[in-house]
Amino acid sequence: MQNKSLTLEWVSRHYDKIDPLSIDEYINAGGYESLKKALGMSGDAIISEVKASGLRGRGGAAFPTGLKLAGVKKSAGDIKYLICNADEGEPGNFKDRYQMEKDPHSMIEGMIIAAFAVGAAKGYIFIRGEYDRSIDTVKKALQQAREKGLLGENILGSGFSYDMEVLTGGGSYVCGEEFSLIECLEGKAGHSNYKPPFPTEQGLFGKPTLLSNVETFVNILLIMDKGAEEFSKTGTEGSKGTKMISLCGNVNRPGLYEVPYGVTIRDIIFELGGGVPEGRAIKMVQLGGESGPCIPESELDMPLDYKAMNEKGLSFGSGAVIVMDERIDILDILKKIAKFFLHESCGKCTPCRDGNPHVLILLKRFESGSATERDLAALTSLSDTMCLASTCGLGQAATTAIRSVMKYFPETFATVSDQ
Amino acid sequence: MQIDELIQKHGKAPEKLLSILLEFQKSNGDNSLSDDNIRAVAGAMELPVSRVCSVVEFYSLLSRKKRGKHIIQMCGDVPCYINGSVNLKEALEKELGIAFGETTDDGLFTLEYTSCLGYCEQSPAMRIDEDMYGRVTPDALPAILEKYRSL
Incomplete structure (x- = not known):
């Protein structure tokens, strides 16, 4: 990390400092102390603390975590489940892989605390099938935790019993979406579903389920460790704590950076990432991954802040920043993105299944210079329809990049006369 | 098994x-x-x-079509694309003498595209069986493949 003032080590505090495969090193560094503290509190007190911290989910949707925990806690069910979403498939993101490979126990400790708070009896860590090393590391860490009495019956003599296991994906982007993930965990093809009911009410096997991202669980642990008041001192008014940023693309120092909310995209790219190789100009930056918006150089002073971005109709998803320099062709990139969504669509709902191939056809017309005003109207209408009418986040976000390019780079969609 | x-x-x-x-x-x-x-x-x-x-x-990781002993998956998404996965694609096809989606005659390798592998900071990336390779240059390819040929 090049510039200390721009970065913090909260979520990443153990990375490369302790042996990820040694629970003893984790415990010697203060690990599992927060769990002991939490087990002495009531579930409601833990949830109040998470609510007070202002934590929002780190997987992309940024839902207030405290509300989600409270939702699961108050849902009626003879059994409740907890799922950690480690199906990191959004292109440009690699933060969850770092967490699992470098510090699996912080994620596990955060999950046990969350399970205790909502009263979950069983947990699953759903890791994408391509992450072989993460799968191996987390499985070993779970076994170590079990041997220390941190998982299983009557954890640390508290009377609370909870265990969890790793299940792996089969190579499907849509399974990072919550209902598809649940279908996949149940041993089915990963087709999404309409909401409500939300997983907090009817999730895995129809039971109340707390489903959150890897980084969110680590943050729950940090809130237990620091206290909500201290936690919420970092960040901005509505965006608390830190965010793991996966920086990649045409940048000198690609990598994972932990920053407090409020830093600008420009600082992330230039101060942390060292700018663009050979001093080339930036054409556009895609935020969040291929499901995210593309912004021009002129918008880079925007801070990493939910409210500031929301006012511009933007979001940063799970924190990828993909830098593209002046050599790229925007239509070429949009085509690449369209092919990705075409391949990954689960095929269940019409807007997404039929919309994605149509988007690709229209983009090819623009590329060949034969697109008419009617094609532009069709692409605009189709993009909006997919965004509004698709069942799940995949179809809803498949045209985010196109919509943002229409706004910021309208010259991309040059048309020829209809006649 | x-x-x-x-x-x-x-x-x-x-x-x-x-x-x-x-x-x-x-x-x-x-x-x-x-x-x-x-x-x-x-x-x-x-x-x-x-x-x-x-x-x-x-699921992409499962196949009903017979494939080679080793599966080579090259990332086809944007972060790898803008960092030269096109060159890697050509080098893989040339080195193996097959196109994407095909298997070598000796049954050793199948070449596939994959969606993002989460190695974007080391793009262009590819995965052979359970091993990840980042910042793969066409020059480095023959030595990498040789390891699997001699397994």
């Missing part, structure tokens, strides 16, 4: 289906699941054949 051993290891709860299929496929020399395999899994897990089939067809 036989289906009985897999059931013994994982149990037959439906949520184990994907894990069982992935492991079953891995134990087959041709990295695929035959119709007989699918029927065997369905029978052992007491699930309809159609259900097992739908799962095999849905």
